Amino acid sequence: MGSTGDDKSYVDVLIVGAGPAGLMLAAWLAKCGVKTRIVDKRGTKVFNGQADGLQCRTLEIFDSFGFGDRAWKESNHMLEICLWNPDSNGKIQRSARIPDTIPGISRFQQVVLHQGRIERFFLDHMESCGGLHVERGVLPTKLELDESLLDSSDAYPVTVHLRHLSEAEATPQQTGTSVNGSAIQDGLFRSNLSADDTAELIRASALDAKANTEEVVKAKYMLGADGAHSWVRQQLGFALEGESTDYIWGVLDIVPITDFPDIRMRCAIHSADSGSVMVIPRENKLVRLYIQLTTAAYNGGQRADRSKINPDVILGAAQKIMAPYKISYRRLDWWTAYQIGQRVGTQFSAHERIFLAGDAVHTHSPKAGQGMNVSMQDSYNLGWKIASVVKGHSHRSILKTYEMERRKIAQDLIAFDHRFSRLFSGRPARDIMDAEGISMDAFKDAFEKGNLFASGIAVDYCSSMIVAKESESNPVVSVQELAPEVKIGKRMPSVKVLSQADARPWHIQERLPSNGRWRVMVFAGDVTNQPQKEKIERLGAALGSKGSFLQRYKPTGARYDSVIEVLTVHAGPRNAVDIFDFPEVFRPYDEIDGWDYEKIFVDDLSYHEGHGQLYETFGIDPNKGCLVVLRPDQYVSYVGPLEDYDAVDRFFSGFMIAQPAH
């Protein structure tokens, strides 16, 4: 080793693994200004393959960081799922069409985009937030957690040794496939058909005295986002629980030459006896085929024989399944193969100091298009919490909600994937007496029900100090019926409202960027009605008072909305109201910028984009209104009456830390 030991540095958060889960945490921490390092053992980011569907919810999250539009523009949009099954003569035929995204659940629909582009968006975002960079070719070799320091907010209880690899070590080996004379990248090194190479890398790099250096990093918090073989998880001694199946799948990314008419649709094709293909149309004319391998590589319950799997074998299987349609290619972009397994981690954190996210705590099949999404949403859940604790805004106790909230999601995912994979991998039933076959009606039904789950919109977090659902322990309980469609525990739904000051239409979600702020949404109702106006005056007086929660939790010198932002949506009409009709706390004054014109909105007809009908859609009575508290990740914490300022004050008191008086 070149250097060691004494070379000690300090960081608030250390992230191991720069895939989507690690990058999502880095994005949050960069945005919130938390001192962070992110390392990855690989020498470069992903350039080929690793495409995946992006759920509606993932696109909403991307948009909250400001790059949803880039994903939307570059991706392939999937609109429809076509189910193909054998007819009575065994020939495949289209049996159903269903929308890929359930209409109305989100302002986005599911799309597909290469993981390399998604990583690029994160990297650009991190660059724009002060220049956080991924350190590549860096491998952790030793991990210690000092349990005596767990509850000390200034301490660095995590110690990690990091080794810097040479470029050759950090480059994964390829199998050397070539097509039409050009070398093709494959993803076998990440597949569960290959053994993990971390231990080997540690061994190999230790022998190379010249190229490598080692350093010691002290961190307050750490994330292991280092994949299914997670080294961090192994150091912590946590297990993954679940099972493998015998199904082996090949993946081809090709520009297809085919007379199959639905090649640009998402298709599930069940052949009579030759297995199944899933078609995922991608950007740049590419199509991904997931192909069940029923013969070549299957090895009687043992790990598959990797040497027998290659693009020709996979294409051959697809041709058999899709016959009588022809399919071939001249351009192969990437390929891999894997064996399905579904597992969930027993623990998602060690003492809320070292966390695990993504494949490190849940593995499953890729075909449902969930993996990358759920992984990113893990660390999206975690990021603002760590930032808030590190910055001294919140008590450490909120970190317990990470495992509470995300482990259940992982379990749901595994259950969904288990059911879906079996239906997809099975042979279609020949008739209703064919008990071993899969009923195609059951398959279609599963697909349609799965679509809501697969959108990411259904996520519903349980009661906790930050989700004021009814429970024995919660000191604050919501009044859900004031806004029946703003569901506590779920992400804030979105409709269009108009900015009062300039009549511009905005989706509500566009006004909820991921910047670490809590939000109090004041649904003021019809303020041209005197009783509503009086409620708003009283609420304004409480919020504007010196001891209000807006003041108590705001650090000295910080902007008025830096920790908790107040956003108001009244019921209109727009033309009868102006922003000066509201107390100043709803449109705060700054001596440089003047009054804030971007805090008050109205539910009214726009000139060009219709009428969001917020009050009607959310079930809010304009003559009652309500208060809604949103977490920094846009999940609904609380719904209650405009008159109950105290409940909201009590809610924030449960986990926020009062700042020094100023």
Added chain:
Amino acid sequence: MGSTGDDKSYVDVLIVGAGPAGLMLAAWLAKCGVKTRIVDKRGTKVFNGQADGLQCRTLEIFDSFGFGDRAWKESNHMLEICLWNPDSNGKIQRSARIPDTIPGISRFQQVVLHQGRIERFFLDHMESCGGLHVERGVLPTKLELDESLLDSSDAYPVTVHLRHLSEAEATPQQTGTSVNGSAIQDGLFRSNLSADDTAELIRASALDAKANTEEVVKAKYMLGADGAHSWVRQQLGFALEGESTDYIWGVLDIVPITDFPDIRMRCAIHSADSGSVMVIPRENKLVRLYIQLTTAAYNGGQRADRSKINPDVILGAAQKIMAPYKISYRRLDWWTAYQIGQRVGTQFSAHERIFLAGDAVHTHSPKAGQGMNVSMQDSYNLGWKIASVVKGHSHRSILKTYEMERRKIAQDLIAFDHRFSRLFSGRPARDIMDAEGISMDAFKDAFEKGNLFASGIAVDYCSSMIVAKESESNPVVSVQELAPEVKIGKRMPSVKVLSQADARPWHIQERLPSNGRWRVMVFAGDVTNQPQKEKIERLGAALGSKGSFLQRYKPTGARYDSVIEVLTVHAGPRNAVDIFDFPEVFRPYDEIDGWDYEKIFVDDLSYHEGHGQLYETFGIDPNKGCLVVLRPDQYVSYVGPLEDYDAVDRFFSGFMIAQPAH
């Protein structure tokens, strides 16, 4: 001079001036792969000021180059115009609200964005098209046109001497305003209150023996986009015709501190006796105020006394006009002043070898938000024509349409601006007997009518070899009634259609990028109806034949759609049709990429974005259908029956050049 003369180089097109008009031409030529140089005497691009409204049509054009979304995202959207006038006591009051963009005329609405950002989008676009860069600090000093070479397609009849300036010479002088201790940029150096400095620069730079070099450039074509004082225009000896007014206006870009409730709306404020203010809300909390200066600088019909104009004087005028509302600022971003004048060039080109565009051929007041738009649209009209001629696809004769089409637009603009400026600059009438005052009803009416003009959508090009309107000379005449709302001479309107292959909704305009291609749009009608299907079969046979215009004008080895692209929209239903129901010429085959899935669309209901109702909206009968020919700039050349392949063939024969047989 460091070096001279012998240093001769050749370029297809030389552009002088890298403002919006020059950059627009550069964008086209870069996209079409034409060898181009673009020079500007200034040392840097614009960083402050120079903001302007972007018309709907300008945003459509930006989108056709792929950066409409960037402008849309960064700009301030203007939704409403509020008119403020004196009440009977002389106090200003809001008298009307009108939509800033007429609903339904475009998929975009008018926005405001700093010119520096717009230049950035162009520069990024040019970079992405092979790396065309602006050469800054470069000044033309001598211009010759060899009239003996005008008609030779391989000749370089334009000779220009270019001098490379030192950095100091290329930096415009500032007046040195400061606010709150920081220096403020102003735009006086570009204002018509300042004399042009080109002649001075040439003199000064000639004396500096060390820093400067001179080179000789030979060009096939040249554009003078060098502003109101155009050196190119002066060399050609062309005049601007028109008049000046006595009105002097100041411009302030500030972050306002004000209790005026409509400061984030576009406002026209007429005070009783103190003049007028126009409010243009901008991005980043900025507001631009155009303020009539009635006292300080006015100098009895002579050029205004520039030394008497400064930000305090301009703000003071605004405060008087906007009283009793208060307005002040702590942040001043930029300021300038100008005197209104309306002039149009007598000629827009010298022998269709040297062209003028933008302020070089039309000047007018900035308040109508037209200047930058019309300037960019000049060179948007010109760019594809030059590219097509340089590449040998079209006869030089199409270049005559530039002046035919754009001079009329400039005249319309001047007339509009003349009327609008007088209404805006005048004193409001006290009552209907006040004949010298401006009627506020007339003003509102002018504003509303002006909005269509100001959108850029109303542009209607006259009959020519590339616009098959009825005229004596035109060998091809359209049948407008087959698609009454696809108006010949106007830009193609847009509604949403679905891609047949993947059900994705697209605005038609999104499928008409600015890449130099002509398009034949086949509105196939209801192809499940046998007579329509037969028409399409016959049309497919004609288009697919060896001698068809698609073949004749395609260079050897070029892609099937490189010069003329066929796009089809049928009337559905989507589920009853697939792309293999159409002859192959409608979905061409490539041996690497397979069939083209991106050429056939359907007018049907989408899952998430409604139903464009194209056939109904455009007035096309699904049992007739029609053919539409679109120019590369999306203007409609021709509308005719599906059965009349020959008319379209004849149309293209009028100006296209048959390529060598292959």
